[in-house]
Amino acid sequence: MKVSECMSDGVEICSPDDTIRDIARTMREIDVGAMPVGEDDRLxxxxxxxxxxxRAIAEGMGPETRVRQVMSQxxxxxxxxEEIDDVADQMAEFKVRRLPxxxxxxxxxxxxxxxxxxLADGMSSGRALHEISEPGGMHSQH
Structure with missing residues (x-):
């Protein structure tokens, strides 16, 4: 099965110049925990x-902090x-729960x-979840 057959489309994009307050509100309104950041038609x-x-609140940054200061670059x-199995392997390898x-x-x-x-392939997701749940990865907070 291909990614296009099971991905979520109609994705909301934010700007690196948006404030974290505005993005937090948007996340609440559309019920998501992550948003892609785009600038000049690029991710x-x-x-x-x-x-x-x-990265922001725990470090004492205020609600007017810009997304670019705390986003993952x-x-x-x-x-x-791409095939779902290959993407599940990537998610496991990089310990991420979502990919643009x-x-x-x-x-x-x-x-x-x-x-x-x-939903597309329970076996791949089970393997990926096991790997993702291990400590470490791109977004670990050291």
């Missing part, structure tokens, strides 16, 4: 509710035509989550 980062809590992504989905023109067209993978 430049991801921000999660955890980034806001751990090293973004992993996948392509819409790009088309071959490198335009953001969606996001795939561990939940999406689970």
């Amino acid at each position: 430049v980062g991801m921000i999660t509710d955890r980034d806001i809590a751990i 090293h973004v992993r992504w996948c392509y819409e035509d 989905v790009l088309n071959r023109d490198k335009r953001l067209i969606g996001v795939i989550s561990l939940g999406d993978v689970s």
Whole structure:
């Protein structure tokens, strides 16, 4: 099964110049825990509710802090035509629960989550979840 068959499309994108207050409100309104960050038609980062809590609030940053100050800049992504099993392996390897989905023109067209993978192929998601749950990974807070 291909990523395009089970990803979430219609993804909301934020700007690195948005405030974390505005993004937290948007996350609440659309009921998501992560948003891609785009600038000049390029994917430049991801921000999660955890980034806001751990990298901003816990460090004493205020609600007017800009997304660029706390977002993850090293973004992993996948392509819409990749196989679900391969993407689940990537999620496990990099210990991430969601990946932005790009088309071959490198335009953001969606996001795939561990939940999406689970609905498509329970075996792949079980393996990925086991790996993701191990300590470490790109977004560990040291």
